[in-house]
Amino acid sequence: MYRRRFLREVGAVGSAAATIGLAGCARVGGEPDHGDGDEPDHDVGMLATAYRPREITVSVGETVVWENTSARSHTVTAYENAIPDEAEYFASGGYDGEVAAREAWAGEFGGRLETGDRYSHTFAVPGRYEYVCLPHENGGMIGTVVVEE
Numbered sequence: 001m002y003r004r005r006f007l008r009e010v011g012a013v014g015s016a017a018a019t020i021g022l023a024g025c026a027r028v029g030g031e032p033d034h035g036d037g038d039e040p041d042h043d044v045g046m047l048a049t050a051y052r053p054r055e056i057t058v059s060v061g062e063t064v065v066w067e068n069t070s071a072r073s074h075t076v077t078a079y080e081n082a083i084p085d086e087a088e089y090f091a092s093g094g095y096d097g098e099v100a101a102r103e104a105w106a107g108e109f110g111g112r113l114e115t116g117d118r119y120s121h122t123f124a125v126p127g128r129y130e131y132v133c134l135p136h137e138n139g140g141m142i143g144t145v146v147v148e149e
């Protein structure tokens with residue numbers, strides 16, 4: 001659903017090109033103009049202890065992009081028992097289950113998204129998905145993705 005996912009990385013390449021003498025055709029520090037104006041570069045942002053929006057609805061096959069828009073570290077960690085039975089598990093850090101994700105966080109802050117970091121997941125199975133930010137679970141930092149047919 002998001003079309004400019006790698007804009008930051010593209011911009012970085014432009015800057016690198018400028019430093020090796022291609023300034024004439026590179027955009028130094030700028031962003032390529034894709035003609036879509038003020039479209040945000042993520043679908044779900046993160047506040048200090050909340051996802052924004054808390055719930056998002058997409059269609060099957062669409063990719064949701066999260067971005068840490070706050071100054072704190074967060075995770076995106078699916079509740080294994082609160083996603084459709086046939087659905088692929090998802091968690092920042094790429095863990096294949098909730099136990100692994102929780103152990104990684106507890107051990108070495110695995111799966112953390114620092115300021116500006118992004119995580120994305122493509123939803124192939126319709127249904128309701130609940131997920132949580134591990135360090136802010138007690139603060140109620142929980143989100144929902146509703147995937148429609």
Ligand SMILES: [Cu+2]
Binds near residue numbers: 049050074
């Ligand atoms: Cu959090």
